[in-house]
Amino acid sequence: MASKRDSDSANGSIEKGPIEVAESPVVEKAVLDYGGDTTLPPPPNLTPEQERRLWRKIDMRIMPIVTIMYLCSFLDRGNIGNAKLQGLTTQLDLTGNKYNIALTMYFIPYCLFECPANLVLKKFRPSKWLPGITLVWGTIMTLMGLVKNYPQLVGLRILLGVTEAGLFPGVVYFLTLWYPRHMLQLRVGIFYGGATVAGAFSGLLAFGISFMSGTAGMLGWSWIFILEGIATVIVGVIAFFVLVDFPATAAFLTPEERAYVIWRKKYDNSSVGEEENFETRHLWAAFTDWQVWLQILVYMSVITPLYGISLFLPSIINGFGFDTAISQLLTVPPYVFATIVLLIFAVWSDAKKIRSPFIVAGLVMCLVGFAINIADVAIGAKYFGTFLVVAGSYAAFPGVVAWLGNNLSGHYKRGVGMAMHIGIGNFGGAIASNIYRSQDAPRYVLGHGIELMFVGIGFIALPITVLLYRRINAARDRAQLEAKANGITYSPEELRRMGDRAPDFRYIL
Numbered sequence: 001m002a003s004k005r006d007s008d009s010a011n012g013s014i015e016k017g018p019i020e021v022a023e024s025p026v027v028e029k030a031v032l033d034y035g036g037d038t039t040l041p042p043p044p045n046l047t048p049e050q051e052r053r054l055w056r057k058i059d060m061r062i063m064p065i066v067t068i069m070y071l072c073s074f075l076d077r078g079n080i081g082n083a084k085l086q087g088l089t090t091q092l093d094l095t096g097n098k099y100n101i102a103l104t105m106y107f108i109p110y111c112l113f114e115c116p117a118n119l120v121l122k123k124f125r126p127s128k129w130l131p132g133i134t135l136v137w138g139t140i141m142t143l144m145g146l147v148k149n150y151p152q153l154v155g156l157r158i159l160l161g162v163t164e165a166g167l168f169p170g171v172v173y174f175l176t177l178w179y180p181r182h183m184l185q186l187r188v189g190i191f192y193g194g195a196t197v198a199g200a201f202s203g204l205l206a207f208g209i210s211f212m213s214g215t216a217g218m219l220g221w222s223w224i225f226i227l228e229g230i231a232t233v234i235v236g237v238i239a240f241f242v243l244v245d246f247p248a249t250a251a252f253l254t255p256e257e258r259a260y261v262i263w264r265k266k267y268d269n270s271s272v273g274e275e276e277n278f279e280t281r282h283l284w285a286a287f288t289d290w291q292v293w294l295q296i297l298v299y300m301s302v303i304t305p306l307y308g309i310s311l312f313l314p315s316i317i318n319g320f321g322f323d324t325a326i327s328q329l330l331t332v333p334p335y336v337f338a339t340i341v342l343l344i345f346a347v348w349s350d351a352k353k354i355r356s357p358f359i360v361a362g363l364v365m366c367l368v369g370f371a372i373n374i375a376d377v378a379i380g381a382k383y384f385g386t387f388l389v390v391a392g393s394y395a396a397f398p399g400v401v402a403w404l405g406n407n408l409s410g411h412y413k414r415g416v417g418m419a420m421h422i423g424i425g426n427f428g429g430a431i432a433s434n435i436y437r438s439q440d441a442p443r444y445v446l447g448h449g450i451e452l453m454f455v456g457i458g459f460i461a462l463p464i465t466v467l468l469y470r471r472i473n474a475a476r477d478r479a480q481l482e483a484k485a486n487g488i489t490y491s492p493e494e495l496r497r498m499g500d501r502a503p504d505f506r507y508i509l
Contacts, residue, residue: 036248036262043263044256054257058178061252063190065242066171069134071194072232073167074310075202076141077106077160079224081311082206085324086213086220092150103311103433105154107426110161114423117166118173118415126174126246130167131239137163138232145218145225169422173415176405177246178261180268181508182353185402189346192398196342199310199335199390206314207328282412285499291507292417294465295404298359299425301458302400305366305451306393308432312447313386319442320379330383334390342395354509355403356466362396363458365389370455374448389451406508407469409500428454469507479503 046054080088080103089099121129137160144156175187206224213220244250247261286292309316313334318327345358369388372381404421408414436447480503482488495502 036246037259037266040248040255040259040262043259046260051260054260055183057253057257058261059187061242061244061250062175062178063187065239066130066174067191067194068235069130069167069194069239070171070191071198071201072134072138072228072235073164074195074198075205075228076137076232077164078198078310079202079206079228080157081314082202082328083221083224085314085318085327086206086210086224088219088221091219091221092147092153094150097434097437098150100434100437102150102154102157104430106157106161107430107433108161109158110165111423111426111430113162113165114169114426115416115419118169118419119412121166121170121173121415122411126170127240127243130170130174131236131243133163133166134236134239135233136236138229138234138236141229141232142226143229145222145229165423169419172401172405172422173418176414176418177265177411180264181406182350184405185349185355185398186343186346188402188405189342189398192394192401193339193342195310196335196339196390196394199313199338199394200332203314203328203331203335207325210325210328279412282410283416285410285413286408286416286420289408289413289417290468291407291465292404292420294461294468295400295421296425297461298403298458298465299400299421300428301454301456301461302359302362302366302393302396303425304428304432304454305370305389306397307429308436308447308451309386309389309393311433312436312444313390315436315441316373316386316444317383319444320382321442334387335394337387338391338394341391342398345395346398349399349402355399355406356462356509358399359396359403359458359462362392362399363455363462365392365395366455367392367452370448370452374443374445374452376443403508407500409502409505410496413499466509469509473506476503476506 084099088094094102117133124132140156140159140163144153144160147153147156171191172188175184175191179187205228206220209223209227210220212223215223218226244252247253247258247265250258250261253261313331314327317330318324320327322330345361349355349358365388369385369390369392372385372388401418401422405414405418408417431450435450436444440446483503490503495504499505500507
């Protein structure tokens with residue numbers, strides 16, 4: 001569509017780089033439609049205040065429901081740590097490493113099904129797919145409170161992993177379709193803040209639900225699963241009526257507002273928009289992209305400490321010598337602190353338009369926190385160390401996810417690449433499930449030591465990634481100048497097919 005806004009972007013109000021795009025009316029009509037923009041009126045010229053109001057309007061419609069859904073997701077996968085202290089291991093006879101195996105069996109299908117889930121997200125539509133899987137895993141969570149033996153527990157943990165697999169990568173991918181690159185980490189941070197709030201709620205809920213132990217002949221662990229599962233089912237039902245799909249079909253926006261949002265995304269990381277149609281080559285492009293594999297290492301360096309601390313924090317604090325009820329309550333303050341740090345990092349990172357320094361800061365906090373806990377020091381110091389580990393891992397995580405999402409172009413390449421990133425990276429959760437052994441209590445030297453190893457992997461992989469991004473950006477700067485000097489132009493179709501390999505694409509550091 002032709003509009004003043006398109007003309008403004010071509011004149012430099014939107015950064016496109018000096019590469020020239022070959023003019024072609026045929027290509028313009030056939031290729032340059034992006035997100036349904038040819039069906040909408042020209043995007044309006046908004047003042048900064050009008051734009052802020054528009055994004056607030058979008059935030060209020062999208063962010064609360066996806067955050068609550070993820071709060072339920074993280075609560076349901078991690079509440080087994082609280083249930084452990086409320087009679088789960090005793091009643092189900094989880095001797096030896098049975099408890100750790102039950103944790104591990106969640107992560108295997110969770111990792112394997114994330115990539116397929118992202119591929120079907122656009123086909124089945126976010127407003128149906130995401131609430132649907134929420135409803136299913138909430139039902140599974142409720143049934144977990146009725147298990148009578150170890151095999152039943154493992155079976156339901158496997159099903160929980162299958163059904164929860166599509167939520168986190170699906171929502172993050174969904175957010176990349178709405179928000180420009182430099183607005184993404186705050187939204188991912190708010191969304192992922194549901195996990196930190198879940199960590200705080202989990203201890204409080206477990207403390208309150210523990211008083212129901214014996215009701216209807218069931219111990220406290222059963223009621224933890226049942227009540228939290230029912231809450232998830234209710235959230236899933238509500239999400240069917242609240243969640244929206246894509247900007248072009250968002251009924252809560254005016255046609256002009258939809259046009260503006262699509263325009264912002266169209267010129268966010270490309271001069272012509274991104275490819276939106278699926279082709280098999282998008283799978284291969286994601287699987288062979290060097291940055292995906294390096295970013296997986298960065299991801300694992302943060303997610304392994306995160307899962308280790310979230311699954312075993314009640315047991316770690318219990319090992320300090322506190323009774324069960326006090327241990328549940330003492331898990332709350334570290335998560336409150338982590339939520340505050342997470343939001344500070346997210347706002348600061350988006351404002352500075354850079355990701356890596358904040359991930360490094362989180363890794364440093366994890367390094368210090370685990371070093372304190374592995375040492376033979378006072379209980380007060382160890383408890384302080386848990387604050388650093390929880391805050392460092394949780395606050396760094398949205399930056400890790402947003403970083404790769406910012407640096408992949410093309411709807412399906414980004415969807416597949418982010419699903420690989422999260423899916424393969426989450427095998428760190430399977431590792432974390434098995435390194436805090438009961439025989440190592442209360443110091444858990446093996447568990448803390450392995451977590452330190454993963455933090456060290458991050459300190460190696462992250463600088464390498466930044467260095468390669470810098471070198472490629474500099475090379476593209478030089479190539480653009482040479483192309484302009486030699487009169488080399490690219491058609492819009494060529495630029496779209498190149499995606500994040502296009503000469504006008506710059507990696508965010």
